[in-house]
Amino acid sequence: MTDFSTYYHIVDNFHYYENCKAKIKSIAKSNHFKDIGFFYKKSFNSLMEFDVLIRRLGQNEEHLRNSDFNVETNFDDDFFNDWFKVLYAFNRKNKMQFVNPILNEIFEK
16 A cells, blocks of 8 residues: 655756846855755645645636736645745735745745
């Protein structure tokens, strides 16, 4: 029997946005690195529940991309709330407060 109780999220992507180029160059020149992780408490207990949250997140992202900012913002899950806040902050250019301290540090700069 396979244990599906652990969810791992790995991002592996080499694209960037032109307006972030200076920040990327600054990070690349840095000699100081912290490899820290953050673990969310999850609200979903199955892949089906996860899929429902992903669909809601995708629908909300589509609204944001169309400048419709009157969307549901609480997923009752810290991971999905933070994920939505990243999308919201990007589209609205607003500062947000995240559960994940790593995201707070990234968006401070």
